[in-house]
Amino acid sequence: MLRKYLLAVAAAIAACTFIPSTHASPLPAPVLSLPAEIQELNKRAGASDPVIRACTVPNTFAVTFDDGPGTYTNDLLDYLDKRQIKVTFFVNGLNYNDIKDPAIAATVKRAFAAGHQIASHTWSHADISLATTNLEEEMGKLDVALKELTGKRPVYMRPPYGNTSPAAIEWLVAQGYKIINWNVDTNDWQHPLTFRNNLKPYIDALQTDTTGKTFISLQHDAEPATAQVFSKIAIEYVLSKGFNVVPVGTCLGDNDGWYRD
Numbered sequence: 001m002l003r004k005y006l007l008a009v010a011a012a013i014a015a016c017t018f019i020p021s022t023h024a025s026p027l028p029a030p031v032l033s034l035p036a037e038i039q040e041l042n043k044r045a046g047a048s049d050p051v052i053r054a055c056t057v058p059n060t061f062a063v064t065f066d067d068g069p070g071t072y073t074n075d076l077l078d079y080l081d082k083r084q085i086k087v088t089f090f091v092n093g094l095n096y097n098d099i100k101d102p103a104i105a106a107t108v109k110r111a112f113a114a115g116h117q118i119a120s121h122t123w124s125h126a127d128i129s130l131a132t133t134n135l136e137e138e139m140g141k142l143d144v145a146l147k148e149l150t151g152k153r154p155v156y157m158r159p160p161y162g163n164t165s166p167a168a169i170e171w172l173v174a175q176g177y178k179i180i181n182w183n184v185d186t187n188d189w190q191h192p193l194t195f196r197n198n199l200k201p202y203i204d205a206l207q208t209d210t211t212g213k214t215f216i217s218l219q220h221d222a223e224p225a226t227a228q229v230f231s232k233i234a235i236e237y238v239l240s241k242g243f244n245v246v247p248v249g250t251c252l253g254d255n256d257g258w259y260r261d
Helices: 004-016 035-043 075-085 102-113 135-150 166-174 195-206 223-239
Strands: 061-068 086-091 115-120 179-180 215-220 244-246
Touching: 004 075, 061 075, 061 223, 075 102, 086 102, 086 223, 102 135, 115 135, 135 166, 166 215, 195 215, 195 223, 215 223, 223 244
Parallel strands: 061 086, 061 215, 061 244, 086 115
Antiparallel strands: none
16 A cells, blocks of 8 residues: 555656746845743743644644745646635735735635635735834735625734744734644745655655654645645645644634634
8 A cells, every 4th residue: 555655646746747837935134032031021920931833622633824825726726626725825915925916815815705714924924023124014004905805803923934033922912812833844935846855754754653743734835836736745644644734723722712803
């Protein structure tokens, strides 16, 4: 069975015509670390750590996509519809594409209508840990755009590069946002056409003893090869390991708090 599965994967890769990425994501900015300040903010937020990196519901694996929608996100949505799987999309307003472009806007609407979780990744993929970033504008501008498309504003957000600062955390928590990072990073934007490199983090996470463990993975649907092929193979691999693939909200036991008016 395993050999048959791997042969099918190899055939799928060989038969696919990949569309190379035309937009290279910048290298992550340095993560600021100010433990004393963060501890104080955690106390105010009433949480041990306001940045969420794993699920709380047993046997769940939240598959998430950043930086989209991309030109080929609809290919991914076709697959998800067929498999009846829901995921989370952390979208930008203006990064790889413009959310006001009719085709991109239609993709957001389609994903939302299909029951996928639409969450915020800031308007322009700004590093919110920097004092020069206007966080209120970055979050507010995307909220307005998403409300126009879906009728709702997202509660969940992911900081670009995974970067935060005490000030950013304080503001986001005060505004009612839930901050989501990850514990499985494919780094697909660094090697968009190398299947083995993209799948390795999944294998590393799931081939060890997973008792009591849950996962939130990161990939980018704006990367054509990820949307067309890689994400589908990765999801099938997760399912083969007995995990339920769900949106982040579901993996946290929150099925009603994804949005606000």
